[in-house]
Amino acid sequence: MVCFRKVFMIRNYYKKKILQAVQETFPDILSDLSGIDILKPRKPEWGDISTNAPMIIAKVLKKRPDETASLLIKTLNDINHRTSGGHFASRIEFAAPGFINIFFSREFMFGILNSIFESGYRFGYSDEKKGEGYLVEYVSANPTGPLHIGHGRGAVLGDVICRVLKCCGYDVLREFYVNDAGAQVKNLVLSVIERIKEIEGKGEANIPEDGYKGEYVREIAQRLILETKIGYESALENQAVVREFAVNYMLDRIKSTLGTLGVEFDNFFSESILFDRGMVERCIREFESESKVFEKDGALFLRMENNDDDKDRVLRKSNGYYTYFASDIAYHRDKFERENGRFQKIIDIWGSDHHGYIPRMKGAVRLLGYNPENFIVILVQMVRVLKDGKPVKMSKREGDFITLDEIMQDVGRDATRYTFLMRKGDAQLDFDIDILKSQSLNNPVYYAQYGYARICSILRKAAEAGIGLPAGISKEDFDGLVLSEELDIIKKMGEFPDLLDNISKSLEPHLLVYYIQELQAMFHQYYTKYKKTEKVLSDDPVKLNGRLALIIALKTVLKNAFDLMGVDAPERMSMKGDEDEE
RNA sequence: GGGCCAGUAGCUCAACGGAUAGAGCAACGGCCUUCUAAGCCGUAGGUUGGGGGUUCGAGUCCCUCCUGGCUCGCCA
Incomplete structure (x- = not known):
């Protein structure tokens, strides 16, 4: 079996293999290879994972992509056969204009399923970046x-961003x-x-x-x-x-x-504390001693021009009061300084109507002596509520x-x-009250939850029939999984750790919804297509165990995704027309 | 006027610079004696706002124009 240890990211795994192949094939190549990419092909005939490496290398070596590709494929095949415990690819192919397409081996897919059972509710989690601190501030609505x-x-x-960051191993503090x-x-x-x-x-x-x-x-x-x-x-x-x-x-x-x-x-961090503890004054005193401020018309300005902002900004008004900006500077300084620099990254989630404030705050962060890149602002557009259209x-x-x-x-x-x-x-985002009220049964969340409930229903049926549920997947039972739909579901589940890694970097949790939607669609299709012929609860014991393992793994992955979204994963859902039950 | 974000199917939106641009709603036509039909299958729907450019390749990057949202305080 391909070795799965801790979190397993398919992309990284194949990237390593491909870069290894590049090194072995072209040992003298010195150029920047960052253009080499690992892609997920859109079409099944293009394999399960692919790379543009032949084109990148062809450019550097001034060769034809099909030449570099055939050399790379040779090496990759070699590495594939050398891989201890099993092959990672069943086929490695060239595709014009210069792609290499790799098809997962059964050993590899067995490895995915196995790692889901090994990790369970922690599948997709990582402890790689342990210690890297994120302070995430959100909502912060005026009281x-x-x-x-x-x-x-x-x-x-x-x-949800916090939940994902946490499961990716970051040290997260949520602040209001x-x-x-x-x-x-x-x-x-x-x-x-x-x-x-x-x-x-x-x-x-x-x-x-x-x-x-x-x-x-x-x-x-x-x-x-x-x-x-x-x-x-x-x-x-x-x-x-x-x-x-x-x-x-x-x-x-x-x-x-x-x-x-x-x-x-x-x-919950109180703004008043900044004043009570003299944190605002301290900032200003230091800016003064560093000649970063000046007085004009009775007000105190922070020099921002030629920094990140286009204009000097007032810290203390001519009436003697501090601006919101002044206390905000003190606040963000505290975020960086807190607990001896526990947080390397400061994330603020703001309404997008404040986007003009970003350069100002970035500039202030720089003047405080911190790298503005470590201060990340995520903008959230206002929601428009529609009623009666x-x-x-x-x-x-x-x-x-x-x-x-x-x-x-x-x-x-x-x-x-x-x-x-x-x-x-x-x-x-438009939030149409009437539609969500009247058609709430049509809501996409039910689609996602329904699949989960279906899985639970099958498992209940199995229990009623006295069938023991597998606690893992054996080589023998994996032989029962041969339908392309089954293997596709396994591949999709294997993407989950990559997905979480991606979200932790892009800070775009909507990807989670798309993932769930796709995974559920695959299951619904599989279920419907075979409900009369190849049921999960098969009479064939090998198929039965393989399929039970498949849907148990699926249940695990779905549950993990739902948990990260903070959405309920219901064991059962009543059907339309069943409302009068109970 | 300056700046930021956006413009993709009728609507709401996806798509690390990769191959023939995808879902969901809405429309139309089918599928329940079988593990839940809140499901599935099929049909239709596009010059990715317009025009240039960069390259093996652009919805994606650059320039320009058009349109929309937000924003340009000694407000918070």
Whole structure:
């Protein structure tokens, strides 16, 4: 058997073999070979994995691609026969204009299946990069209102990115930045106080221009009165009390929504702490001593020109207050410095309306003495909510919006998460409430879950028939797997570790959805095609054991993928028309 | 006006610079006495916004134009 140790990535495995072949065939070649690529062919007749190496080498050596290819194939065949424990390829072919196509051997596919059983729920996981730290900040909604759908998208994306990074062996900290020091919170406080006045009948609520008019503000006021016995006048005098209560109330509510969504955080980092601990001042003092700032018109500017930004930026306004940018610099410095530099990479997930802020923050990171490349911003486009076919205007201040809680009540957590994960973050997304409500049975998440439930159903049937489930795959039972659909499913499952590695680098979790969708389609097709002829529960004991092993492995891979997406993997699903059961 | 992102099937979107551009919805026609029909099969649908360029090869990279979104504060 081909040796599978720890995480096994097919791409890397074959890349090694091909590079080895290149070295052995052309020992004198010195050029840069980074153009050599390992591809997954689109057509079955092009093999299971292929490379463009002949073309790259042909260019360097000024030879014809078919010449370099035939030499490489010769060496590859040689290596294939030398490989201890079994061959990795059953066929190695040339294809015009200069590809080498490799077909997996049965030994290789047996190895994939075997490694799924060996790794189980950790299949696809890695501990290779252990120690490399990522601090991922996401959501970070102002505690001035309930979460809306846009927050949900960022939350799910951040959550799944963290899950994938963790399983790829990174040291991950999930953080929520609480903007509890700025003007927005102040506006909330004033709004709450006005509602208190209204409730006590001391006049009409006079919500300030930048205040919040949502119903929840009245709720905060009512609770505040109830729990602290505070009145209008004392609230005016003790705004800090109102502030603390309101922020805590909103944070609790936000946390509860996140809990429903299945999104967790390791840390909630308060903006106020940056000021309380003098972290903002410290940054500014150091910038001053390094002549990175200057005063103009009574304000303090950070020199950003000719850096990453196109403009000098204000850190301290002429009224003496610091800008949001100033505290954000201190915050990001802390991220890099925290726990003796535990985090090499800082990832922020922002709404794409903040994209103009990226050069500024990158520049600040550079001025702090860190490499801006280690500060990565993922942008998430705002979600447009459609109702009655028309976009719903959403204004937090006007209190006119659909909350994330309401969305989840309508379509459920799984569908909500799945919908957000279906597209990459920086693409516009329409969330049509009516369609998701009325056609929720058509939701793609059910397609994915249905396949899982089907597998469980077969395994239940097997148990009922007294058939023991295999805990692994033996060489003999593997002989029962000969249908091309079966082998294709095995190959696809083998891609899972590559996929996770890819996502951990590209930070694009939507690939997970596409993978599940494809894998499920393969299973549904296989199931339907053979439900009358070649059932999993075959009378032939070799086929039976092979197929049981296949679907148990499939169940494992699917479960792992679902877990990473935070979507439920149901053991059974009721069919249409069965609603009245139970 | 400057900057960032996008423009791919009727709609929503995929496709590390690789071979004949793919799914899902929607449309049309089929498949349930058998391991779950929330499934499967088939048909139709495209000059990848337009035009140049780079090379063995471009939806992908460069230039330019068109269109849309976002953004250009001593707001956060």
